[in-house]
Amino acid sequence: MVADLRCDVLVVGAGPAGSMTAKWAAKSGASVIMIEKRQEIGSPVRCGEGMSKAWLSDVGITPSNRWINLEVEGARIYSPSEKVMEINEKHAGNEVGYVVERDAFDKQLAIDAANANTTIHLKTHAKALLRKNGAIVGVKATHFGQPFEIHAKITVGADGFESQVGRWAGLPTNLQLRDMDSCLQYRMTNVDSDVRYCDFYLGKVAPGGYVWVFPKGDGLANVGIGVQVSQIKNAAETKDYLDRWIEHHPGYSKGKKIDMVGGGVSISPPIKQSVTDGLLLVGDAARMIDPLTGGGIANGCIAGKIAGKVAAEAAQTGDVSRTFLMKYDQGWRAVLEEKLLRNWVAKEKLVSLPDEIFDKIIDALAGVKLEKLSVLNILKAVKDKYPEVTKEFENLL
Amino acid sequence: MPSKKDLHIESSGEVCVSCGACVGICPLNCIYLDEWRIGFDEDVCTRCNICVRACPVGAITIR
Ligand SMILES: Cc1cc2nc3c(=O)[nH]c(=O)nc-3n(C[C@H](O)[C@H](O)[C@H](O)COP(=O)(O)OP(=O)(O)OC[C@H]3O[C@@H](n4cnc5c(N)ncnc54)[C@H](O)[C@@H]3O)c2cc1C
Ligand code: SF4
Ligand code: SF4
Numbered sequence A: 001m002v003a004d005l006r007c008d009v010l011v012v013g014a015g016p017a018g019s020m021t022a023k024w025a026a027k028s029g030a031s032v033i034m035i036e037k038r039q040e041i042g043s044p045v046r047c048g049e050g051m052s053k054a055w056l057s058d059v060g061i062t063p064s065n066r067w068i069n070l071e072v073e074g075a076r077i078y079s080p081s082e083k084v085m086e087i088n089e090k091h092a093g094n095e096v097g098y099v100v101e102r103d104a105f106d107k108q109l110a111i112d113a114a115n116a117n118t119t120i121h122l123k124t125h126a127k128a129l130l131r132k133n134g135a136i137v138g139v140k141a142t143h144f145g146q147p148f149e150i151h152a153k154i155t156v157g158a159d160g161f162e163s164q165v166g167r168w169a170g171l172p173t174n175l176q177l178r179d180m181d182s183c184l185q186y187r188m189t190n191v192d193s194d195v196r197y198c199d200f201y202l203g204k205v206a207p208g209g210y211v212w213v214f215p216k217g218d219g220l221a222n223v224g225i226g227v228q229v230s231q232i233k234n235a236a237e238t239k240d241y242l243d244r245w246i247e248h249h250p251g252y253s254k255g256k257k258i259d260m261v262g263g264g265v266s267i268s269p270p271i272k273q274s275v276t277d278g279l280l281l282v283g284d285a286a287r288m289i290d291p292l293t294g295g296g297i298a299n300g301c302i303a304g305k306i307a308g309k310v311a312a313e314a315a316q317t318g319d320v321s322r323t324f325l326m327k328y329d330q331g332w333r334a335v336l337e338e339k340l341l342r343n344w345v346a347k348e349k350l351v352s353l354p355d356e357i358f359d360k361i362i363d364a365l366a367g368v369k370l371e372k373l374s375v376l377n378i379l380k381a382v383k384d385k386y387p388e389v390t391k392e393f394e395n396l397l
Numbered sequence B: 001m002p003s004k005k006d007l008h009i010e011s012s013g014e015v016c017v018s019c020g021a022c023v024g025i026c027p028l029n030c031i032y033l034d035e036w037r038i039g040f041d042e043d044v045c046t047r048c049n050i051c052v053r054a055c056p057v058g059a060i061t062i063r
Helices: A016-027 A102-115 A164-168 A237-247 A297-317 A322-352 A355-366 A375-385 A387-396 B021-025 B050-054
Strands: A005-012 A032-035 A068-071 A074-078 A084-088 A098-100 A118-121 A124-132 A135-143 A146-157 A180-189 A197-202 A210-217 A220-228 A256-266 A279-281 B009-011 B031-033 B038-040 B060-062
Touching: A005 A016, A005 A135, A005 A297, A016 A032, A016 A102, A016 A118, A016 A146, A016 A297, A032 A102, A032 A124, A032 A146, A068 A210, A084 A355, A098 A102, A098 A210, A102 A118, A124 A146, A124 A164, A146 A164, A146 A297, A164 A279, A180 A237, A180 B021, A180 B050, A210 A237, A220 A237, A256 B021, A279 A297, A279 A322, A297 A322, A355 A375, A355 A387, A375 A387, B009 B038, B021 B031, B021 B050, B050 B060
Parallel strands: A005 A032, A005 A146, A032 A118, A074 A197, A146 A279
Antiparallel strands: A068 A098, A074 A084, A124 A135, A135 A146, A180 A220, A180 A256, A197 A210, A210 A220, B009 B060, B031 B038
16 A cells, blocks of 8 residues: 655656756745656656757756766758758757757756655656546556555646646647657667767658757767658658668668667647646646757756746645646746747748758758858848749748 | 457557657547556547557557
């Protein structure tokens, strides 16, 4: 028998978004429990391990050699015929800056949460929600397979892409097929990756997504792919696309695989509702991944800080209503929504761009050092080299 | 005519990499991933094939 537990704020899932929420809720004075179904936080690593830098200090994360693998100068974008353009790290989106050890990063955030007085339970799996008068008041869970209940004033769904908590609560996290990438990644050794860049290969090699190579130093790299599910017809196509790409790139086909992970990435517009009475969603569970880059670590952490503060305040005032929790909904939207929406529109346009046009755009940009990446700058560069292309591409933007 | 519901859906433990992609996309939320193992609620599943396409490694079969 496992004894039932009680707390102000219960966080389901100890990924970056969950640990961030737990830390900020605990720092704000709430009693916090965080549960994780795995036996080890951060492992297995379901991630390319690329992240930008600028947001870290805002959410109270101190860069540390314990989890930073290396720093890159920028991104290289490869068109379908492998024309290349470079983008400086500062403008290359939320996956470019550091390459990290995700397991160490996730553990550090959990340690930060623990140091702020969060109680953590591993091997503890939320199975259903507890409800009272229509509000969510905790979860039914198992700990080492033994059922028990956790009663909480506020329950936080930080359960990642699977997003069970949100769906149990009736929140609209279902995805359209065009709004999800099916992903697979190998960690490979003895490959020719360049430690100065995170590389992205777009176009028919990965319909609706891209192949990524994020270097880890000493010939080690994360080589992965995301393919838009709406463009997949048969079983195992994601793996086929990745294997084919590797086969056609001698610098990689000579490498050896030492690890393999799969996963789902949402590339959707922001969800319409992230809170209900007694519950809020954060991170991948709330579909906060940037739909253009596929990066979700930064957004999950940024929203987690807001979630933690609002959850603690709700528990302390005793007002756990949806109306009160809208403060969180509005809080993350103020910071993330416009960009998520803009990048979703950009993603929709990008996936409809014919390969030939895409080749020309990248070719036009290849020679130019774009200090600032803006639509206007891109248009100007393309106009100079391929005036005929700008027309088609102008209305795409 | 046999209904789709007569078809059996399963994920091969030998192929599955426990990634949760199928769980997150199933429109009826009828797939479960404990820590490692995938299970389906066959009474709810409509055999729509979406999870089969979303699975990166082709672990799921309906037959
Ligand atoms: C292949 C791949 C590559 C990626 N590459 C990048 C990248 O390079 N850069 C980037 O920024 N983002 C990347 N992402 C996205 C990034 O991994 C996620 O956005 C990030 O992990 C989200 O954090 P989270 O805390 O919301 O969820 P997660 O990190 O998924 O954490 C959720 C946690 O909840 C636990 N959990 C789930 N259900 C339950 C339950 N019922 N009870 C208890 N615990 C539960 C899970 O075990 C997990 O530990 C990638 C994703 C994939 C799949
Ligand atoms: S076939 Fe469709 S309904 Fe059945 S488990 Fe797969 S996605 Fe869900
Ligand atoms: S998508 Fe495929 S590999 Fe991933 S958990 Fe589901 S069955 Fe397993």
